Amino acid sequence: MRVPLSWLVEAVPALAGRPATEVVDLLERIGVEVDEIVSTGPADVAGLVVGEVLSFEVLEGFKKPIRWAQLRVSTKDSDSDDAVRGIVCGAQNFAAQDRVVVALPGSMLPGGFAITARKTYGKTSDGMICSARELGLGDDHTGIMVLPPETEIGADAVELLGLHDDVLVTEPTPDRGYQLSVRGLGRELAAVLDEDFADPGDIELPAGAEPAFSVRIEDPLGCDRFSYRVLRGFDPAAPSPLWMRARLSKAGVRPISLAVDVTNYVMLQTGQPMHAYDLDKLASPIVVRRAAAGESMVTLDDVKRDFLGDEDLLITDAERIQGLAGVMGGAYSEISAATTDVLLEAAHFDSVTISRAIRRHALLSEAGRRFERGVDPAMGPVAIALASELLTTYGGAHAEGGIGSVGSPTPLPAVEIDPAGVSRLVGVDYDTATVARRLSQVGCAVAESAGLLTVTPPTWRADLIELADLAEEVARIDGYDRIEPVLPAAAGRPWPDPPAASRRRAVSRSLAYGGYVEVPSFPFQSAEVLDGLRVPADDERRRLVRMANPLSADQSYLRSSLLPGLLATVVRNVGRGLGDVSAYECGLTFTEPVGGRQPAPVLPGARRPTAQELAAQDAALPIQREHVAVAAAGAVEPAGWWGKGREFSWTDVMDAVRVIASAAEVDITVSAAEQSPWHPGRCAAISVDGQVVGYAGELHPAVCEALELPRRTVAAELDLTSILDAGEPDPSAPKVSGYPPATRTWR
Numbered sequence: 001m002r003v004p005l006s007w008l009v010e011a012v013p014a015l016a017g018r019p020a021t022e023v024v025d026l027l028e029r030i031g032v033e034v035d036e037i038v039s040t041g042p043a044d045v046a047g048l049v050v051g052e053v054l055s056f057e058v059l060e061g062f063k064k065p066i067r068w069a070q071l072r073v074s075t076k077d078s079d080s081d082d083a084v085r086g087i088v089c090g091a092q093n094f095a096a097q098d099r100v101v102v103a104l105p106g107s108m109l110p111g112g113f114a115i116t117a118r119k120t121y122g123k124t125s126d127g128m129i130c131s132a133r134e135l136g137l138g139d140d141h142t143g144i145m146v147l148p149p150e151t152e153i154g155a156d157a158v159e160l161l162g163l164h165d166d167v168l169v170t171e172p173t174p175d176r177g178y179q180l181s182v183r184g185l186g187r188e189l190a191a192v193l194d195e196d197f198a199d200p201g202d203i204e205l206p207a208g209a210e211p212a213f214s215v216r217i218e219d220p221l222g223c224d225r226f227s228y229r230v231l232r233g234f235d236p237a238a239p240s241p242l243w244m245r246a247r248l249s250k251a252g253v254r255p256i257s258l259a260v261d262v263t264n265y266v267m268l269q270t271g272q273p274m275h276a277y278d279l280d281k282l283a284s285p286i287v288v289r290r291a292a293a294g295e296s297m298v299t300l301d302d303v304k305r306d307f308l309g310d311e312d313l314l315i316t317d318a319e320r321i322q323g324l325a326g327v328m329g330g331a332y333s334e335i336s337a338a339t340t341d342v343l344l345e346a347a348h349f350d351s352v353t354i355s356r357a358i359r360r361h362a363l364l365s366e367a368g369r370r371f372e373r374g375v376d377p378a379m380g381p382v383a384i385a386l387a388s389e390l391l392t393t394y395g396g397a398h399a400e401g402g403i404g405s406v407g408s409p410t411p412l413p414a415v416e417i418d419p420a421g422v423s424r425l426v427g428v429d430y431d432t433a434t435v436a437r438r439l440s441q442v443g444c445a446v447a448e449s450a451g452l453l454t455v456t457p458p459t460w461r462a463d464l465i466e467l468a469d470l471a472e473e474v475a476r477i478d479g480y481d482r483i484e485p486v487l488p489a490a491a492g493r494p495w496p497d498p499p500a501a502s503r504r505r506a507v508s509r510s511l512a513y514g515g516y517v518e519v520p521s522f523p524f525q526s527a528e529v530l531d532g533l534r535v536p537a538d539d540e541r542r543r544l545v546r547m548a549n550p551l552s553a554d555q556s557y558l559r560s561s562l563l564p565g566l567l568a569t570v571v572r573n574v575g576r577g578l579g580d581v582s583a584y585e586c587g588l589t590f591t592e593p594v595g596g597r598q599p600a601p602v603l604p605g606a607r608r609p610t611a612q613e614l615a616a617q618d619a620a621l622p623i624q625r626e627h628v629a630v631a632a633a634g635a636v637e638p639a640g641w642w643g644k645g646r647e648f649s650w651t652d653v654m655d656a657v658r659v660i661a662s663a664a665e666v667d668i669t670v671s672a673a674e675q676s677p678w679h680p681g682r683c684a685a686i687s688v689d690g691q692v693v694g695y696a697g698e699l700h701p702a703v704c705e706a707l708e709l710p711r712r713t714v715a716a717e718l719d720l721t722s723i724l725d726a727g728e729p730d731p732s733a734p735k736v737s738g739y740p741p742a743t744r745t746w747r
Contacts, residue, residue: 001180002038002252003268005166011186014195020166023189027170030192030476032179038167047107047115048130048157049073050147053098054084059121066090066121069129073102074154088125093143099151100144101130101161110136110163132249135161148242161242167250177351177373178460181271191441191477200269201382208402213343214285215406222313223288223325225348225407227380229388230279232341234259234397241394253366259335259342262390264366271460272346272375272383273367275323279341281333283318288325288347290314297321299328305361312360313353315345326354326371327363342397344387346380348409376460377409414456417467417605425471428482438474452606467605500724503664507628507720508586510663514656516584516630521565523587524555529564532706533677543592545622558590558622562629563677563717570631571708579710580634582648584656586720590622597622626724627694629717630656633710650682650698653714657686657696664723668693677703678715686718688726694718 005023009015015023024034056069067089074083085102094100103115104127113134117126128134132145151160158164170179178184183200190197211230217223238258240248244265245255253264263274291307291314298304305324307314313325323329326349335342355372358364381403391397419435436446436453443458457464464470475483512518527544535541541560550556559565562585573581600620603609609617632648639645654670661668666688673685675695683697696716704713 001170001172001185001268002167002250003170003182003185004162004247004250005168006162007182007247007251007269008168008186008189011182011198011200012190012193012195013198014193015189020168024168026189026192027168027185029479029481030188031173032185032188033171033173035169035171038169039164046158047104048109048135048161048163049102049104050151050153050155050157050160051085051100051102051129052153053094053096053100055096056089056094059088059123062121064090065092067092068121068123069094071100071102071127071129072153073104073127076154085126086123087127087129088120088123089129089144091129091131091144094129094146097149099147099149099153101135101147101157103128103130109134132245135163148239151242161246162250165250172373174373175463177370177375178271180370180373181267182269184271184460187441187443188477191438192479194441200386201379203382203385205381205385206388206399206402208399210404211343211401213279213282213404215404216285216287217407218287218289219313220407222290222350222353223347223407224350224409225377225380225405226286226288227346227384227403227405228286229344229384229403230341230400231344231388231391231397232279232400234340234342234391234395236335236337236339238395244390257335258395259339259391262387262394263344265390266383266387267366267370270376270379270383270386271370272379273326273370274383274387275329275345275367276335276387277322277329277333277343277345278335278339279343280339282322282343285318286322286345287316287318288313289316295321297324298331299324299363300331300334301328301363302331305363312357313349315347324357324361324363325349327357327361327368328365342391344384344391346383346387348375348377348380348407351375374460374462376458378459381405409459412457412459412462412464413602414454415464415466415470415602415605416452416454417470418452418607421467421605422471422474425468426475426483427486428475428478428484430474430478434478435474438477439470441477442473444470444473466602470605503724504586504626504720506663507660508584510659511584511628511630511656514659516582516632516656519566519569519583519585520587521569521585522555523559523565523590524550524552525557525559525564526554527557530560533561533563533703534700535676539676540591543594545590545592560589560591561717562587562589562627563631563715566629566631567707567709567713567715570633570710570713574633574710575708580636580638582630582632582636584628584630586626586628588624589627590624593623625722626720627717628660628720629715631713631715633713647712648714649712650684650696650714653696653698653716654684657694657716657718660718661688661723664720666723666726676700686716688723691722691726693722693726 005020020037027034051071051073054070054072056067059066059068069087069089071085071087072083073085103109105115105117107115115128129144172179187197213230215226217226240255240258240261244261248255248261251268255261259276263276267273290310291312293309296304296306314321315323315325322333349371351372351374354368358368384403388399419432422435423430439446439455445456447454455470544557544560546557566585569583570581597620601616603613635645636648636652637646669687670684673683674680675683677699678695678697679700683695685692686694694717699713699715704711
């Protein structure tokens with residue numbers, strides 16, 4: 001986000017007079033990355049004044065129209081030569097009595113462009129009339145920047161336009177959407193400075209009856225609040241005020257029209273995306289719903305968007321689709337030069353739904369950036385009120401009634417914490433008052449009772465759910481530099497090792513000694529890979545655990561078997577020219593319990609969890625088992641002058657199984673079996689104490705073909721948890737001799 005320093009000063013008056021580099025240090029101290037500081041003008045810029053166009057003459061005989069304009073640049077002595085300047089200009093968008101920015105000879109424009117008097121088109125141009133791009137206020141170079149008619153002639157345009165402002169280019173933390181607003185950054189800076197914060201969202205909402213326009217939310221999970229207001233009598237030709245255009249340009253947003261500029265301005269200020277509809281093009285009611293297969297619409301960028309069923313959240317009216325919720329509005333009802341009645345909308349959408357829509361349609365908008373990171377659900381009516389006031393002041397509109405609001409966000413639960421727990425987690429001795437003050441500064445409501453704090457997170461901080469989250473906020477705002485580095489005490493190593501850990505390491509070492517290479521892999525897989533392994537639909541390996549936020553869409557499940565990752569390693573090595581591969585892996589597998597799992601409860605932060613709470617946490621976990629798997633392909637004995645060599649066969653993988661059993665100190669039983677993905681006639685079931693703990697043998701030819709494995713690839717996978725449990729020896733005390741030790745040595 002690009003945020004002008006002058007805008008931050010409005011929210012945090014204590015920043016006034018501080019250099020931009022100091023503000024950057026403050027932001028980075030609290031975890032806000034600042035990529036660069038952009039100055040909107042050179043340090044020595046001078047000589048820019050406000051001038052009035054008295055008259056102009058069109059010069060003929062050139063390839064393009066050229067104007068010879070007479071401008072008054074001072075009112076001190078209107079009869080002097082310095083008060084009126086003749087300037088040659090190629091722009092055609094200004095008229096007599098317009099107020100414009102004039103760069104007089106000796107002035108300097110952004111980029112080090114010096115202005116001098118020079119002869120051109122047969123006239124001596126005594127300066128330059130400036131466009132927005134020439135002033136560094138945007139990319140518009142189509143015409144001259146025309147100022148409001150009440151602008152004082154001869155005023156310092158550098159100060160008027162804020163050309164010496166510094167702009168901070170920040171990169172917000174992915175889970176802190178509130179940092180994409182002046183309000184959010186200002187609160188953070190006020191907290192770290194321990195100074196007052198002028199919250200732009202702290203306003204009184206206007207009273208009045210709800211608008212006579214119906215809104216219905218059919219998907220409360222995708223949209224839990226929809227705020228709106230009707231404005232009538234809007235002047236679509238009314239220009240945006242100069243200060244707003246200048247501020248938007250510094251923030252990297254191109255000024256377009258008053259209605260659009262106001263919604264963008266309020267979004268940058270509060271973090272709440274908004275949309276303005278042409279009310280005459282809406283048919284009541286507005287409905288927020290999921291898309292149906294085959295629906296499509298044209299968005300504001302004039303691109304037709306096809307929807308794929310209930311994956312997309314839409315805003316519709318009684319006749320057509322009006323927008324892709326949280327991402328971009330439709331072209332049909334956008335504000336035009338004929339719009340006089342406006343419907344303002346500020347809704348709160350589910351971040352996951354919006355994030356998926358952005359990626360599905362490759363359509364990243366400023367609204368989408370904020371919604372996918374999280375928007376304050378309470379800010380909708382406030383943003384409507386701020387935008388209404390601006391459109392009323394500068395666009396002549398008047399509000400029809402109050403603000404309508406449909407839906408109600410779920411309030412965030414309070415968290416009870418022990419302040420001493422914060423000190424233990426951070427390593428700094430905070431008193432209760434400091435913990436309460438720091439949490440209040442980030443927006444929490446804090447109440448103290450019996451030495452404990454009841455903390456209610458603010459509406460924009462849904463990530464504050466337990467003691468560790470609140471402790472992080474206290475440490476971040478109070479300063480990480482207060483945390484003294486302490487060398488932790490070395491933990492005593494248990495001696496001897498627990499028998500199971502010792503035998504687990506023995507299994508891994510024995511396979512390595514036997515010529516197998518350990519190849520750890522990521523514990524993620526797709527559901528389709530089980531089809532390639534010919535796993536039946538009712539097999540327990542099909543009870544996959546889906547991840548809420550996978551790294552990759554094609555590997556969105558935790559693995560239920562080690563074979564997919566291990567066999568993928570074999571394929572990769574064979575494909576890179578290593579035809580003889582023997583590899584193994586020890587790791588966890590995950591399956592859903594029969595009947596599913598209950599959500600994990602949030603543990604308290606003010607006391608030790610009870611045995612029942614800890615048991616409920618454990619019950620919310622998937623079934624986790626430690627497995628060991630081996631796979632081999634190619635030659636186990638290479639060919640050479642000594643002979644033909646020998647390919648891996650099922651006997652070799654059975655030898656590996658026996659090595660595992662020997663290292664784990666268990667006896668195994670081998671019997672013929674049929675189990676995917678092994679060949680039906682070359683598969684063995686491995687049992688310990690009558691319980692099947694795994695399978696070994698040659699893979700099915702169809703599996704080798706589907707996964708592009710070499711023919712006759714062999715593999716085995718065993719449940720190491722069951723093996724280690726079965727081989728657990730009974731604890732016994734060492735034998736103590738009845739005789740004293742012999743300490744004398746004989747030569």
